Amino acid sequence: MDSSSGTPGVRRKIPEMSAVVRDDNPYSRLMALQRMGVVDNYRAIRHKCVLVVGVGGVGSVASDMLARCGVGKLILFDYDKVELANMNRLFFTPKQCGQSKVEAARATLLEINPDVTIEAHNCNICSEFDLFFDRIVNGGLPLASLSETAGSRGRHPPVSPSLEQKEGKCPVDLVLSCVDNFAARITISQACNEAGVLWMNSGVSESATSGQIQTCIPGLLACFQ
Incomplete structure (x- = not known):
């Protein structure tokens, strides 16, 4: 090769x-x-889609690692722009200042791994809820053959099989909440609860000395609220 x-x-x-x-x-x-x-079948990662909300200190690292690991598709949501103040912790470069974070991230990630499909949305999920919800329920990758997904998607009970079967459209496999405000977290919680999609809430304290990660599986684990 x-x-x-x-x-x-x-x-x-x-x-x-x-x-x-x-x-x-x-x-x-x-x-x-x-x-x-x-893992049973690492190649199955190419049939996975992860939606990341917030391409800041947490989201940029998560997106970077997912791209390097070869995830099939990333859907990015953020409405902020790249600033020089971001250079201490994000993977952006000074020449990208002024660009939307999602478009700058898309360019950087495709340079790292062109095998990954990357969809970028420069918008606020709170005011663009319909678009956000649509990408959760329809933005995923089609189901692969059983041999390709053995030991992967079949390891856990399907979160929302009805969505995967409807008109051949698939929900994303995971939503990562990498935001810094309560309103966005509530919006993500609402959308994922309605869609029945697994999501993870994360955050780091302002002092960067502590953080939190919460896994939310609608119908199985406690919701964010």
Whole structure:
């Protein structure tokens, strides 16, 4: 497998994940998780879609790691712009100042891993709830074959099978709340509860000395409220 594109510092898309250990294989160390029995089928990550709300201190890191891991699709929501004040903790560069965070993030993430499909929405989910909800219930990737998803999607009970079956449209697999305000968290909670989609709430204190992560599974675990 030759992942180079002929242009220094740029790689072309890789059609299929390989476990072959080579310096030019960005997935070899990740595929080792399957070889060690940590996961049953690492390739199934290419059929996963994660929606990230907030591309700031938490969301940019989460998006970065998901892209490097080879997740199939990322849907990004944020309405802020890149500023020089962000340079101490985010993956943006000074030349991206003034751009919307989601578009700047999309460009950066595609440079890191062009295999990932990235959808960017420069809007406030509280005022654009219909769009936000639509992307949760319809933005996911189509179900793969049973062999591709064995040990992955089938490991846990389906959160909302009716949505996955309706007109061939699929909900996202996970929503990550990486926001810094209560109103947005309530909006995410409302949307995910209505859609029956798993989501995780996260936050870091202003002093950066503490944080919180809460997993919310509608109908199974306590909701955010």
